[in-house]
Amino acid sequence: MSMNKNCATVALALVLAGCGGGQQAASPTDTTLSQAMDTAGEAVGLDRLAVAEQQYRTAGERALARDDVTAIGDSGYNLATVQLDANRPQDALDTIAATQAALAVRGQSGDDAGLDLVQAGALHRLGRDQEAAAAAVRAAGAQDSDIAEKGQFIRGLIADDSADHATLASVAAYFATLAGRLPPNWSADAKEIAARNLLATSGDARTAWQDALQAASIRQQQVAYRDMARALGVAARAADRAGDGQAALRLYARASQSARQAGDTAMADRWARLAGSSVPADPFAQPAPAHTK
Template identity: 75%
Template sequence: MKMKKDYAALGLALVLAACGGAQTPAPPTDSTLSQDMDTGRDAVGLDRLAVAEQQYRAAGQRAVARDDVTAIGDAGYNLATVQLDENKPQDALATITSTRAALALRGQAADDTGLDLVQAGALHRLGREAEAAKQAALAAGAQDPDIAEKGQFIRGLIADESGDDATLASVAAYFETLTGKLPDSWSADAKEMAARNLLATGGSAQTAWQDALQAATIRQTQVHYRDMARALGVAARAATRAGNAQAAAQLYARASQSARQAGDTTAADQWAKLAGTASVADPFAAPAATPTSSKRRP
């Protein structure tokens, strides 16, 4: 999920008038707040999510001390996003609720579509699909094109898993309207949604298979492994529909192993069952502890 741009302080600190007609210096920024946000961003890039959570929490606390509504919103969004990536959807929802309250206290009554987006993802993770669909629709109507795109994608995921073929078709049609040079993440989303729609409508299973694999390849290069595993799961569904049980089992096993390492144990368990005999042991798992034998005294 795309982070909001990093916070840049926009303080209006009073300064002494300069002598001799010199220009007034720029107002100082809060370097501690900026550093917390930068460190959080760098930690996300290194997949150090626990560190990122700590840094965004510190940034939010500093933003509250500063009484800065923009910084509070950005820190809250980033913190909730990281918590969702850590597979802590309940924590993400709590952060969103408290962030909205803090924004309202400072006069920001308008809805925040970024928070709507993260809330939709958290509710979807918890299986609260009706609520998730509502928030995803709000995010899909955002002015920010990145938020709108991801809102549409979550709408499509919910629709596919809920059997809502009409909504899934409308989301697939939305992605077909995106032309020109697209960001890689958008291209991956478009490929996965096209594959899901083909499978839902009885279209070409081979095409759906290839589309899903292309989505997985793009996400591998972007280091988006949870999303990559999900695309592999879609490819496995397509292989099953195409009548290639062996390929489907292998794809499910790959998706399961990747998801488990990415922390998505629920999906990993589901795909492992579907993989059946193709499920293989993790070669990098820590060896089981060998019990020490106790010797009796003679």
């Protein structure tokens, strides 16, 4: 199936990807469906995920009424992606399973790489890395180059977290073969994987530090803050390995504050523990209510 998806981004601790799937579809004949998809896409761009989720549900309901296999797949992919962005990986998995069942009953029984990609990100977020790795391998074999690249990237994240140095090295080699012809939206992934591979193989920690910081800078420009925070965490590891403990503490503190505001409380807490007292108070937190007698 050719997936004509709106641009719902996967923020992987990863996650995860930009627009997945094929080319822009021909002018739709159902304006209610197309308007819901367009409104959802605009809401994603404004980080209004609750609005995007409701609009993708509306689009999906209309797609079911229309009995439109492509629209069902597109709506399900985008809805699961938004749920993953909202740090609700189990909801994303439930949406993927229901979407796959809806496609299967309409004769679409083959694997769908876009759904595999979101599934890999959700499973990884839940710590189910063996299942996540299998889904990432399927996504990495996609014909769509963006999905394939992001599948490779998730493979690398899982491998690093699992101390699977052989797989991490193979993913780093994959990105190395693309040197000099990487699209801008892939370069941050390449830099982060390179940094992780250097740290895993006891390579040059200062080079890893710089690679991770470059990945973070690119993601800041891409407004991919969860991914940016993760890259800052890698930079902190590299700084510590390079013997600059104070820089590592500052980077862990930055990663923690960024991740917390991006909704990734688990990683924020982990990096805060590593940063210790280096994490400053949040200057934008709501003040505690005054006690009245």
